[in-house]
Amino acid sequence: xxxxxxxxxxxxxxxxxxxxxxxxxxxxxxxxxxxxxxxxxxxxxxxxxxxxxxxxxxxxxxxxxxxxxxxxxxxxxxxxxxxxxxxxxxxxxxxxxxxxxxxxxxxxxxxxxxxxxxxxxxxxxxxxxxxxxxxxxxxxxxxxxxxxxxxxxxxxxxxxxxxxxxxx
Amino acid sequence: xxxxxxxxxxxxxxxxxxxxxxxxxxxxxxxxxxxxxxxxxxxxxxxxxxxxxxxxxxxxxxxxxxxxxxxxxxxxxxxxxxxxxxxxxxxxxxxxxxxxxxxxxxxxxxxxxxxxxxxxxxxxxxxxxxxxxxxxxxxxxxxxxxxxxxxxxxxxxxxxxxxxxxxx
Numbered sequence: 001x002x003x004x005x006x007x008x009x010x011x012x013x014x015x016x017x018x019x020x021x022x023x024x025x026x027x028x029x030x031x032x033x034x035x036x037x038x039x040x041x042x043x044x045x046x047x048x049x050x051x052x053x054x055x056x057x058x059x060x061x062x063x064x065x066x067x068x069x070x071x072x073x074x075x076x077x078x079x080x081x082x083x084x085x086x087x088x089x090x091x092x093x094x095x096x097x098x099x100x101x102x103x104x105x106x107x108x109x110x111x112x113x114x115x116x117x118x119x120x121x122x123x124x125x126x127x128x129x130x131x132x133x134x135x136x137x138x139x140x141x142x143x144x145x146x147x148x149x150x151x152x153x154x155x156x157x158x159x160x161x162x163x164x165x166x167x168x
Numbered sequence: 169x170x171x172x173x174x175x176x177x178x179x180x181x182x183x184x185x186x187x188x189x190x191x192x193x194x195x196x197x198x199x200x201x202x203x204x205x206x207x208x209x210x211x212x213x214x215x216x217x218x219x220x221x222x223x224x225x226x227x228x229x230x231x232x233x234x235x236x237x238x239x240x241x242x243x244x245x246x247x248x249x250x251x252x253x254x255x256x257x258x259x260x261x262x263x264x265x266x267x268x269x270x271x272x273x274x275x276x277x278x279x280x281x282x283x284x285x286x287x288x289x290x291x292x293x294x295x296x297x298x299x300x301x302x303x304x305x306x307x308x309x310x311x312x313x314x315x316x317x318x319x320x321x322x323x324x325x326x327x328x329x330x331x332x333x334x335x336x
Contacts, residue, residue: 024227033298034241038229042314046223055214055223057251057311059192061206073202083225085309087255130201141253141309143225146210 003106004164005071007093010112010120018096018110018126020044022085022119044121046143047081053147060084060140062133068164071095074104074127075154080145084131085119087139092116093132093163099125104157111163127155132163171274172332173239175261178280178288186264186278186294188212190253190287212289214311215249221315228252228308230301236332239263242272242295243322248313252299253287255307260284261300261331267293272325279331295323300331 008014012021022043029038048055074097086092094112101108104127114120119140122128131140145151176182180189190211197206216223242265254260262280269276272295282288287308290296299308313319 022225029229033230036231036233036298039310040227040229042224043227044225046225048223049217055216055311056210057190057212057214059208059211061197061208062201063204065204130204142207143223143311 003161005095005109005111005161007111007113010094010114010118015112015120017098019081019123020121022083022121023117044083045081046083047124048145050079050145051147051149053080053145056144056146058142060131060142062131062138062140064135064137065132067134068162069132070160071109071129071157071163072160073154073156074129075152076125076127077144077151078125078153079149079151081121081124082142082144083119083121085141085143086114086116087141089116090133090135090138092134092138094120095129095132095163096122097127099123099127101127104155106161109161171329173263173277173279173329175279175281178262178282178286183280183288185266187249187291188289190251190289191285212251213249214251215292216313218247218313219315219317221248221313224312224314226310228299228310230299230306230308232303232305233300236330237300238328239277239297239325239331240328241322241324242297243320244293244295245312245319246293246321247317247319249289249292250310250312251287251289253309253311254282254284255309257284258301258303258306260302260306262288263297263300263331264290265295267291267295269295272323274329277329
């Protein structure tokens with residue numbers, strides 16, 4: 001039996017259990033630079049200092065996935081947050097499970113659809129599928145922790161789930 | 169007498185005195201995520217840990233400037249780096265002077281033109297003009313240091329310079 005994952009829109013409230021949504025919703029800008037710039041400060045909480053960690057920034061160039069997509073393995077970073085900021089403008093799914101999920105399966109895995117401008121900052125330890133892009137190659141800025149220690153865990157899903165239905 | 173600033177193209181080598189250029193030039197990607205993603209790791213060195221600092225991320229929404237633009241005041245952050253990643257695709261000037269410049273004027277202020285995809289990471293203490301955008305409102309991700317201490321200095325240019333000539 002295949003369990004189909006259905007996505008929900010990505011909102012700050014719905015995603016709160018897993019991390020932060022990076023967008024301007026709910027942020028008030030302040031005017032700086034002699035009136036030339038509106039600054040939306042501290043859009044996310046970067047959590048990378050654990051055990052001598054530092055903040056690192058990468059670019060991920062992601063091949064588009066074909067749907068339906070088998071969700072067979074998920075990962076997490078137990079020592080720090082990881083943010084994904086889309087440098088494209090295409091809806092993409094964010095596939096997550098709570099850090100304290102006892103089992104990765106249909107009852108715990110959730111899918112949120114970014115509108116293409118929203119990024120996410122995964123809280124330390126949040127289970128997630130690797131970044132899934134749709135339709136074309138998509139670039140993301142990734143801001144996470146570099147440093148000593150083992151900051152990577154992976155878990156297979158038994159049985160795998162199927163990401164099939166989504167809304168943009 | 170007005171001194172006109174002439175821009176040079178933004179390249180890693182030409183900008184090395186002031187900070188890093190954020191682009192994929194010279195970076196070799198590594199394949200991760202079961203072949204789905206090319207990762208360009210550590211595109212910049214984020215220098216924010218000084219005296220209990222943390223890494224902060226903001227969005228700057230910048231009004232377009234009209235040329236010629238008077239360059240009358242510059243600023244710097246003596247306690248950490250500051251990165252600007254364009255979320256648009258328009259050429260923009262980066263106006264800088266070295267951290268150890270004795271005087272801010274025609275002999276020390278330099279202008280580099282980003283191609284619109286390149287970002288910059290200003291080294292700690294590099295003098296810079298606030299972000300100048302051309303033609304339309306432009307958004308930038310800004311990654312810098314938050315935390316205790318005075319991380320802001322400003323200096324007036326006497327006489328002011330004029331940013332007038334630029335190349336895309």
